[in-house]
Amino acid sequence: MKIDEAYKTEKQDFLFAELSREVARFKSENKNAEVIDLGVGDVKFPPVKTVARSLCKAARLLKSKKSFCGYAPAFGYAFLREKIAEEYAKNGVCVLPSEVFITDGAKRAICDITEIVRPETALILTPTYPLYKDMCEALGAKIYLAEGSAENGFFAPPDKNACPNVIYICSPSNPTGAVISKQTLEKYIDYALEKKSLIIFDGAYSSFLSEPFCPFCISGASAVLAEVRSYSKSLSFTGVRCGYVIIKKENPLYKAYCKHAILHCNGVSFISQYGAAAAYLKSAKKQLRARVQYYKDNAKIIARELDMAGASFLGGQNAPYLFLKTPCSGFEFSKKLLWSRGIAVTPGEGFCAQNYVRISCFCSKKQALAAGRGIAEFIRELALSD
Ligand code: PLP
Numbered sequence: 001m002k003i004d005e006a007y008k009t010e011k012q013d014f015l016f017a018e019l020s021r022e023v024a025r026f027k028s029e030n031k032n033a034e035v036i037d038l039g040v041g042d043v044k045f046p047p048v049k050t051v052a053r054s055l056c057k058a059a060r061l062l063k064s065k066k067s068f069c070g071y072a073p074a075f076g077y078a079f080l081r082e083k084i085a086e087e088y089a090k091n092g093v094c095v096l097p098s099e100v101f102i103t104d105g106a107k108r109a110i111c112d113i114t115e116i117v118r119p120e121t122a123l124i125l126t127p128t129y130p131l132y133k134d135m136c137e138a139l140g141a142k143i144y145l146a147e148g149s150a151e152n153g154f155f156a157p158p159d160k161n162a163c164p165n166v167i168y169i170c171s172p173s174n175p176t177g178a179v180i181s182k183q184t185l186e187k188y189i190d191y192a193l194e195k196k197s198l199i200i201f202d203g204a205y206s207s208f209l210s211e212p213f214c215p216f217c218i219s220g221a222s223a224v225l226a227e228v229r230s231y232s233k234s235l236s237f238t239g240v241r242c243g244y245v246i247i248k249k250e251n252p253l254y255k256a257y258c259k260h261a262i263l264h265c266n267g268v269s270f271i272s273q274y275g276a277a278a279a280y281l282k283s284a285k286k287q288l289r290a291r292v293q294y295y296k297d298n299a300k301i302i303a304r305e306l307d308m309a310g311a312s313f314l315g316g317q318n319a320p321y322l323f324l325k326t327p328c329s330g331f332e333f334s335k336k337l338l339w340s341r342g343i344a345v346t347p348g349e350g351f352c353a354q355n356y357v358r359i360s361c362f363c364s365k366k367q368a369l370a371a372g373r374g375i376a377e378f379i380r381e382l383a384l385s386d
Contacts, residue, residue, distance in 0.1 A: 006138040015130050015350035016040045022335065023344050030342070036371045039334075039344035041174070041321070041360040043236040047275065048287035051235050054278030058271040072267025075258070076102025076244070080273045083280040084244060093214045099254075101245050101261060102276075104268045105237075106204045106230035109245040110168075111135055112264070113200055113226055116256050119165035125155055127175055127323070127353035129202065132168040141165075145352060154178035154314070158191035167192060170202040172209060175351045175358035176323045177315025179209065185218055192224040198253060199225040204243075205319050207234035208292055222248035226257075231276050233320065233362070234288060242272040295320040298361040298368035305372030309379040322359040323348070324375075327382055330357045340381075341374040 019039045027035060046052055061067040075081070081097040088095040103109040114135045122136040123144045136143050144164060146156035154176045155169070167188060171180040192199050201215045206229055215221050230243035247254050278284050299316030306313050312325040326333040330347030334357050338344050348356025359375070361368065 005140065009138055015346065019334075019344065019346060022338060026338050026342070026344075033342045035338075035342050035344060036363065036367050036374070037344045038360040038363060038367075038371055039346050041233075041346070041358075041362060042238050043233060043362050044364070045236055045291070047236045047240075048284060048291055050281055050284035050287055051275050051278045055240070055271060055275040058274035061274070062270065069270055072270055072273065074261045074265050074267055076100065076268060077270070077273045077277075080244075080277045083277050084246075087280060088214065088216075088246075091212055091214055091217075093216045095216065095246055095248070099246055099248050101247065101257065102268050102273060103243050103245060104241040104272070105232060105243045106202060106228045107131060109226075109228045109243060110200060110202060112260055113198070113228075113245070113253065113257065114139065114166065116253065116260050117166050117198055121162065121164045121166075123159060123162050123164035123167045123197070124352075125167075125169055127154070127173070127348060127351040127356070128168065128170050129174045129204075130350050130352075132170075132200075132202075133352065136166075147352075148173075148176065148178070153181060153184070155180045155184050157184065158187055163195050164197050167197050167199045168202065169199060170204070172203075172205040172319040174205060174319065175315070175321050175346070175348065175353070175356075177317065177319035177321050179213070179318050182213075182218065185215060185221075189218050189220045189224060193220050197224065198251075201225050201227045203227055204230040205233060207288065208296070208319050210318055216246070216248070223250045223252075226251065226253055231272075231279065234292070235276065235279055237272065237276070240269075240272050240275060242268060242276045294365075295361045298363060298365060301365065301368040302359060302361065302372035302375070305376040306379070309376035310383075311376070311379050316361065320361045322361065323353075324357050324359060326355050326357055327379075327386070329355060333357050333382075337375065337378050341378055343371050343374050343378075345375075 081100040084100045085095045085097045119141045122141045124132050125146045144159055144162040146159050148154035148156050227246045231237040247257050303316050314323045315321050330349050334345050334347045346358040
């Protein structure tokens with residue numbers, strides 16, 4: 001049997017699977033202990049009311065012969081594509097419904113586009129979501145890592161020595177919560193135009209932005225950039241599955257993506273798309289703003305405790321994560337924190353960052369309070385044992 005080399009790699013495991021196993025080991029050895037899981041970054045609450053109702057209505061529509069529908073269109077239902085295009089127009093950006101492609105999540109879109117391009121070289125701005133590197137490694141691409149730091153606002157400038165087929169930018173960033181500046185993105189767009197690269201702009205956390213921002217407002221972006229968005233975290237759709245990608249017609253990727261979608265996809269679930277469309281209702285928008293604020297308030301609660309413990313950290317303002325500098329490796333810190341305080345966080349090494357951990361704020365206020373105190377106590381304890 002001939003199997004593509006990309007799928008023969010020994011490295012099958014995603015960072016979060018390892019983390020889940022460690023939490024499971026802890027739970028099995030500490031039967032009565034309660035774990036505060038701020039590791040994987042999955043949502044913990046059901047969708048907001050208006051969206052939840054819409055999901056139920058979609059299921060009811062499928063019960064009736066009159067309203068039942070079968071296969072969904074490969075690029076998504078017009079009712080959702082139009083709503084998304086209208087939302088871009090409200091922010092002053094012209095996107096046609098035919099330039100919106102509904103997917104079963106951001107991950108699918110990122111992987112599909114990467115497979116369409118099959119990059120020989122890729123530029124990844126780190127620290128970042130591990131998928132880009134894992135995917136490029138699997139496809140055998142030469143990878144350039146552009147390291148973010150406090151000096152460059154956690155988005156390194158373009159690497160003049162590289163000639164990447166694909167550039168991955170995640171903003172707001174998972175894990176740092178940093179937002180790319182307009183000036184830096186302009187530089188990347190000019191660079192992509194010069195090097196004939198494609199930018200995959202991962203906006204999975206765009207609903208957490210304090211100031212709305214769309215990369216297509218930058219001149220030249222339409223020809224070189226694909227913007228990926230997700231309903232996973234904003235609508236609690238990590239299990240429902242829905243997201244989208246915007247590819248403008250002037251982008252050479254456009255036709256290839258259409259062909260790929262027709263070949264690979266029989267559409268995204270009607271229920272998911274119907275539920276997602278409800279997010280654009282006035283009542284849902286209000287509820288969603290409150291939900292995002294709830295997560296940001298959790299970030300503030302934890303940040304206050306970290307501040308008092310003298311810790312150095314980033315994020316929380318435009319993303320549901322805090323990125324904490326650790327006195328030892330992120331792996332060591334997260335393991336010790338789990339086994340001493342029952343709090344799970346993700347080691348920064350998984351995001352190409354040494355001596356950091358990512359703290360997810362997808363939790364209840366009560367958990368945020370307990371976790372903030374627990375992590376701060378642990379930091380003080382480590383400082384004393386130095
Ligand atoms: N992009 C980033 C930066 C993420 O953090 C995640 C999930 O956590 C994804 C994409 C995947 O999102 P989805 O659930 O829409 O596939």
